Structures are given as structure tokens and as C-alpha cells.
Amino acid sequence: MTDSAEQIMHEPRRPQELPDDRGHFGVFGGRFVSETLMTALEELEQAWRKSREDRDFQAELDRDLAHFVGRPSPLYLAERLTAHAGGAQIVFKREDLNHTGAHKINNTVGQALLARAMGKKRVIAETGAGQHGVASATVAARLGMNCVVYMGADDIKRQAINVFRMKLLGAEVVSVESGSRTLKDxxxxxxxxxxxxxxxxxxxxxxxxxxxxxxxxxxxxNAVVGREARVQCRDEYGKLPDALVACVGGGSNAIGLFYPFIEDREVAMYGVEAAGRGLYGIEHAASLCAGRVGVLHGSRTYLLDDDAGQIRETHSISAGLDYPGVGPEHAWLKDCGRAEYVGVTDEQALEAFHLCTRLEGIMPALESAHAVAWGLKLAAGMRRQCRWISCINWWNRVPICWNLASRFPM
Amino acid sequence: MESGADLLELGIPFSDVMADGPVIQKACQRALERGTSLDDVFEMVSRFRQRDAETPIILMGYMNPLERRGIEAFSSQAAVAGVDGLLIVDCPADEAVETTRAFDADGLYQIFLIAPTTSDSRLERMVPLAGGFIYYVTLKGVTGSAALDASTLGPAVRRIHARSELPVAVGFGISTPEQAAQAASAADAVVIGSALVDRLHGCRDLSEALDTVREYIGGIRQALDRLAGESTAAAS
Structure with a gap:
């Protein structure tokens, strides 16, 4: 094992940890669910806390991440994109090279081990674009657990390939017909x-x-992404990055990248939300940029609702960002000013997708393309000695790809 | 009320009713499609209060519409309309500091759910915050799901009575007069929700709806009255 790998595995825990004991990040987070779920959440919390201190659990997780997921993922200097932007160096954390093609597997591998430790035989998951559903079905197959994935009826139509992958892996995919028939439902x-x-x-x-x-x-x-990036960036460039850029729907890849850098004040953080058809209308999914504080899906956070407090339908070209809420830690990072949240439209994301594909030979997921789009603007305004890192997932949306094909010069 | 309900539970429609089953989900969807607002709900309570000053009224809903109105504004408006208590499904006792403070100030009760999975230590922490009555959820699941298992009810209700003076109402999974009677033999009140909403949804007009309620709640009332005890029926 190299020194770097050693450091990644055994980096000491940060002293000031959030959330607090009751799950709050400042005023955000918490546990706004029916009493019927409280005991299950308490049991889960206990199992999670125990697993964090359990060396055997952590060792097994590290082995799975190395040999099943394929970690560490490379840190890749996107030279032609850098030259195109004409400023700071653009560096990708290649989560697209993970097993199943996204950062989502980091979380499902961990939660599956927790499920097994708790003696559960059946796992369930929700999915929007299908990435998390596939990642869940994958780990369930490997551990021999029954798996049921809930997916909005509209998303099932849009993401036929991922539905097929989940079924091949042995999962049952349940079509959700209620509400807006997407991720929130x-x-x-x-x-x-x-x-x-x-x-x-x-x-x-x-x-x-x-x-x-x-x-x-x-x-x-997910924080393994940021822990690796931190060490890799130091090894490769001799210093930490000047900025981090990540797309934010619920915010799992962004928090995974940001978290290990939160106390490195010199590293700027930008979360990029889906501005859809523009932030001035309602056809977007930018809860941090354009939402307000409320309670959705069990936590207090920024969300998109109408004046009566009904949750609004959102729009984004990317199903993975098409969500009216956001993780409470992002809400906290926004309010305390540690991270900045910005919006990128459908058009800008498509343009960045195209540029990245043509200049780097890497097809980013449309979610990640939002981060690339913002990062290109950021790079242009930064000195050449600077660099920023973004987490890139894989483009595996064949059906959408064909639908959009007419929009790209072939 | 004429048919024998002792308490009225009125739902505030919400777009994402995470803890409710299909019947209440669809009822919310219908209400929202027709533009039913929080003010409409208060208006309904006010109108009811002009005819009936006695029957307790509970509003049932989710946090976000309350937060949007502002907890204090919501609380005082509810009190003015004539509401007696609030059941906020996604606000367990752990998160209820702000709401109970506001409701206390306006003389409203916050009603909490207790589940079969609720531990004794949780129960003890919740009891001091609870007002009005304690709502015991008879089964694991969402509203309107599987049928009641009466055998577990007695010990469960005794567990709550041992820690609280408040009456215990049981709900979730009660739809027939027999189930209501079984539940009432163990508890102080029974709550009928999804089963009533489901029957109302099938009605073509108001008079059919009223007939349906009279017949259905009347049947429940009779079953409860056959029990010697002092049971009450609550209907939403």
C-alpha cells in the first residue's frame, strides 16, 4: 500500500462534527417524520455510529471500495478543456470509472454492509435517473438480498436502460404513479x-x-471521494485545489467532495444547481438558489414550494437533479457562507456536455455537465496557476442520448 | 355528529403526504386540484363552529404548509377559527419545541402519535408534551393499510395509560363496526379515517355523501354503544 492510500484509509476524524446529536446542521436537518419511523431511525443511527468505530466494518468497506468499486478513482487533468477555457486548470475526479459508472455505488456498498450488520434481508431504494437504483440492485445482488426499487412512472419511461439493468440484477422496479411521478414521489x-x-x-x-x-x-x-481527491491533489500538484465544483440535486456527490475540505478555508466551494429553463420562472430545480426554508422528506432545508407550502413540480433536463429539496448540510453550508450555490440552465449543461465529450473524450452525465458548465466560466476568470476539481459521473442515458442527438452537431 | 361521532378530525391537504396511504393521498390530490387552501380549512371550522360550539375539532396535516404560514400565525388563526388540537404527522415530539410553544400560547393541544415500535424511553419523553389525547397507531404502516390486530391492543394501551392520564385513541386499520368495538374495548376512543374518506369518495353528490356518513358512522356508533364502556368514536 502506498503512503497516499494509507493516508486515505486512516485519516483522523475531524474534531468539530456536524450534525449535532439530534441531527441538526444549525437550524437545518432534524427528523421530521411520523412517529412510526422514529424507532427505525434510532436503530439505524446506532448501527451507523457503531460501524464508524468498528475497525472490521471499516476494513471490509475499504476492501469493497478497492476491489468491487475500483477505488481510488483517478484525478484527471482535462488539458484541452483547460486550454479552451483559458484560465485555471480543470481537473476531474473520475467517478465515472467506478463500477456502475457513478459515485452512487460508494454509498450503496456502505449501506448494504450496514443492512447486513443489522440482519435485514430486504433492501429498498428510490431512484430518479436510475443510477442509485442500479447501484442498490448491484449491491443487493452481491449480498443475496431482495431488492425493491421505487421509481416515478415518468422516470421509468425516460430511463428504460437503467430499468432493464435493475431487472437484470434481480431487483423489482415499482412504478410510482402518484404526484409528479418523479423522484420526490x-x-x-x-x-x-x-x-x-x-x-x-x-x-x-x-x-x-x-x-x-x-x-x-x-x-x-461518499466522503471517500473528497478524501481521495485531497491526497491525490497534494501528491500530484503539491497543494490543495483552489476550488471545488459539483452539481447539486439532493447533493450527495457534492457533499462527498466538499466534506473533507470544509476546514480548508482556502479552498472555495461551488455547488451547481439545475436552473432548467431559467431561475426567473418556475421551470428549474434550484432549491438553494431560488427556494426558501421549509420541511420536506424528513428534514428542514431549502425547498421549492408555492405560497401555500405545497411542494412544486420541478424541471431539469437531468433527472438526477430534478428534485425540489436539497440535503440539509448544503443548506447550512450556504447560510454560513462556506459554499456558494449557483445555477446552470439546460442549454448551458448541454453545451458543456458537448464540449467535454469532444475535447476530452469523456461523456459526462448531464448532472455532472452542470458542474462542468459552471467550472468553465470559473476557470476563465482564474489565474493559470489555479485549479479546480469536479466530480464526474458517467453518461449512460442511451434513450435520452438519442432524443437529444439532433441537438448536437455530429 | 348527528350519527354519533364525538370528535372531528379535518385534514389540511398537502402535496407530499409521506405517512399516508393511497386513500388519503388521493383525497389530498383532489382537494388541491380544486384549490382547497389552508384558509378554506379554517373557514370550514368557523362555519361549523356557528352551529356547534362543543364538538372538539382536530386539524391533521404536515409541517410545510404550517411553516409557510408561520407557526405562530397558523396557531392563532386556528384558535380563532375554533380548532382545539393539532396533529402534525411529520412533527414528532423531538421536533415539537416551536410548535408546542405556539399552540400552548393559543390554548391548543398538540396531539402526538405513538406507534407499536415506540420505546418506553421515547414514550416517557413524549408524554409531558402531549395534549388532548394520545393517538395510538395500531399497526406498522401508513394510514388505511392492513386490518387491526386486536390482540396486541390491550397491552399497548395499558403501557400508555401507565405513563399518562390522557385518554388513548386508537387508529389505523379500523374500518368495520366489529373492529371499532374490538378497539374500543381496549382504548378510550377509536379513529376512523381512510375508511370514511374512501366511502365519501364514491358518492355522487352531497346528499348521498351525508347518507353514507350517517349510515356508516351510525353503524360504528351502535357497535360502540353495545359495549358497556364509555367509549367514544372519533371520525375524520
Whole structure:
């Protein structure tokens, strides 16, 4: 094992940890769920806290991340994109090279080990674009657990390939017909399943939203991205990056990248939300840029609602960002000024997707393309000695790809 | 009320009713499609209060519409309309500091759910905050799901009575007069929710709806009255 790998595995814990004991990040977070779920969440919290101190658990997780997921993922200097932007160096953390093609697997591998430690035989998950559903079905197959994935009826139509992958992996995909028939409704339905089958079922939540301990638990499993990036950047460039840029829907990849850098004040952080057809209308999914504080899916956070407090339907070209809430830790990072949140439109994301594909030979997921779009502007305004890192997932949306094909010069 | 309900529970529609089953989900969706607002709900209570000053009224809803109105504004408006208590499904006792403070100031009760999974230590922490009555959820699941398992009810209600003076109402999974009677033999009140909403949804007009309620709640009332005890029926 190299020194760097050693450092990644055994970096000491940060002294000032959030959330507090009751799951609050300042005024955000908490546990706004029906009493019927409280005991299950308390049990999950205990199992998670225990696993953090359990050396055997952590060793098994590290082995899985290395040999099943394929970590560490490379840190890649995007030279032609850098030259195109004409400023700071653009560096990608290549989460697209993970097993199943996204950062989502970091979390599902961890939660599956927790599920096994808690003696649960059945796992459930919600999914929007299908990445988290595939990542959940994958770990369930490997551990021989039954897996049910809730997916909005509209998303099922949009993401046929991922539905097929989940079924191949042995998961049952349940079409959710209620509400806006997208990610938020899939999450509601997964919660309902969990409250009904709580004795034998583990809910693998896919993002850093939801009731405590999920925001912290999912963050912890994704923070391997930022821990690696921190060490790799020092090794390769002799210093920390000047900025981090990551897309934010629920915010799991962003928090995974940001978290290990939170106390490195010299590292700027930008979360990029889906501005859809523009932030001035309502056809976007930018809860931090354009929302207000409320309670959704078990935590207090920024969200998009109308004046009566009804949750609004959102729009984004990327299903993974098409969510009306956001993880409470992002809400806290925004309010305390540690991170800045910005919006990128559908058009800008598509343009960045195209540039990245043509200049680097890397097809980013449309979610990640939002980060690339903002990063290109950022790089142009930064000195050449600077660099920023973004987390890149894989583009695997064949059906959308064909639908959009007419929009790209071939 | 004429048919024998002792307490009225009125839902505030919300777009994302995470703890409710399909019947209440659809009812919320219908209400929202027709533009039912929080003010409409208060208005309904006010109108009811002009005819009936006695029957307790509980509002049932979720946090976000309350937060948008502002907890204190919501609380005082509810009190003015004539509401007696609030059941906020996604506000467990752990998160209820702000709401109980506001409701106390306006003389409103916050009603809390207790589940079969609620531990004794949680129960003890919740009891001091609870007002009005304690709502015991008879089964694991969402509203309107599987049927009641009466055998577990007696010990569960005794566990709560041992720690609280408040009456215990049981709900979730009660739809027939027999189930209501079984539940009432263990508890102080029974709550009928989804089963009533489901029957109302099938009605073509107001008079059919009223007939349906009279017949259905009347049947429940009779079953409860056959029990010697002092049971009450609550309907939403």
C-alpha cells in the first residue's frame, strides 16, 4: 500500500462534527417524520455510529471500495478543456470509472454492509435517473438480498436502460404513479414501504436528504471521494485545489467532495444547481438558489414550494437533479457562507456536455455537465496557476442520448 | 355528529403526504386540484363552529404548509377559527419545541402519535408534551393499510395509560363496526379515517355523501354503544 492510500484509509476524524446529536446542521436537518419511523431511525443511527468505530466494518468497506468499486478513482487533468477555457486548470475526479459508472455505488456498498450488520434481508431504494437504483440492485445482488426499487412512472419511461439493468440484477422496479411521478414521489413511496416493513427491511436512501441519520450517513460513505481527491491533489500538484465544483440535486456527490475540505478555508466551494429553463420562472430545480426554508422528506432545508407550502413540480433536463429539496448540510453550508450555490440552465449543461465529450473524450452525465458548465466560466476568470476539481459521473442515458442527438452537431 | 361521532378530525391537504396511504393521498390530490387552501380549512371550522360550539375539532396535516404560514400565525388563526388540537404527522415530539410553544400560547393541544415500535424511553419523553389525547397507531404502516390486530391492543394501551392520564385513541386499520368495538374495548376512543374518506369518495353528490356518513358512522356508533364502556368514536 502506498503512503497516499494509507493516508486515505486512516485519516483522523475531524474534531468539530456536524450534525449535532439530534441531527441538526444549525437550524437545518432534524427528523421530521411520523412517529412510526422514529424507532427505525434510532436503530439505524446506532448501527451507523457503531460501524464508524468498528475497525472490521471499516476494513471490509475499504476492501469493497478497492476491489468491487475500483477505488481510488483517478484525478484527471482535462488539458484541452483547460486550454479552451483559458484560465485555471480543470481537473476531474473520475467517478465515472467506478463500477456502475457513478459515485452512487460508494454509498450503496456502505449501506448494504450496514443492512447486513443489522440482519435485514430486504433492501429498498428510490431512484430518479436510475443510477442509485442500479447501484442498490448491484449491491443487493452481491449480498443475496431482495431488492425493491421505487421509481416515478415518468422516470421509468425516460430511463428504460437503467430499468432493464435493475431487472437484470434481480431487483423489482415499482412504478410510482402518484404526484409528479418523479423522484420526490418515489421517495415518498419508499418511505411508506419502509414504515410498513420496518422489521426486515433496510431503506438505502440515495442522497444526503431525508431524516437524520441519512444526511450524515450518506455523506460519510461518499466522503471517500473528497478524501481521495485531497491526497491525490497534494501528491500530484503539491497543494490543495483552489476550488471545488459539483452539481447539486439532493447533493450527495457534492457533499462527498466538499466534506473533507470544509476546514480548508482556502479552498472555495461551488455547488451547481439545475436552473432548467431559467431561475426567473418556475421551470428549474434550484432549491438553494431560488427556494426558501421549509420541511420536506424528513428534514428542514431549502425547498421549492408555492405560497401555500405545497411542494412544486420541478424541471431539469437531468433527472438526477430534478428534485425540489436539497440535503440539509448544503443548506447550512450556504447560510454560513462556506459554499456558494449557483445555477446552470439546460442549454448551458448541454453545451458543456458537448464540449467535454469532444475535447476530452469523456461523456459526462448531464448532472455532472452542470458542474462542468459552471467550472468553465470559473476557470476563465482564474489565474493559470489555479485549479479546480469536479466530480464526474458517467453518461449512460442511451434513450435520452438519442432524443437529444439532433441537438448536437455530429 | 348527528350519527354519533364525538370528535372531528379535518385534514389540511398537502402535496407530499409521506405517512399516508393511497386513500388519503388521493383525497389530498383532489382537494388541491380544486384549490382547497389552508384558509378554506379554517373557514370550514368557523362555519361549523356557528352551529356547534362543543364538538372538539382536530386539524391533521404536515409541517410545510404550517411553516409557510408561520407557526405562530397558523396557531392563532386556528384558535380563532375554533380548532382545539393539532396533529402534525411529520412533527414528532423531538421536533415539537416551536410548535408546542405556539399552540400552548393559543390554548391548543398538540396531539402526538405513538406507534407499536415506540420505546418506553421515547414514550416517557413524549408524554409531558402531549395534549388532548394520545393517538395510538395500531399497526406498522401508513394510514388505511392492513386490518387491526386486536390482540396486541390491550397491552399497548395499558403501557400508555401507565405513563399518562390522557385518554388513548386508537387508529389505523379500523374500518368495520366489529373492529371499532374490538378497539374500543381496549382504548378510550377509536379513529376512523381512510375508511370514511374512501366511502365519501364514491358518492355522487352531497346528499348521498351525508347518507353514507350517517349510515356508516351510525353503524360504528351502535357497535360502540353495545359495549358497556364509555367509549367514544372519533371520525375524520
Amino acid at each position: 418515489a421517495l415518498n413511496e419508499a418511505m411508506r414501504d419502509w414504515v410498513t416493513n420496518v422489521d426486515d427491511t433496510f431503506y438505502i436512501l440515495g442522497t444526503v436528504a431525508g431524516p437524520h441519520p441519512y444526511p450524515a450517513l450518506v455523506r460519510d460513505f
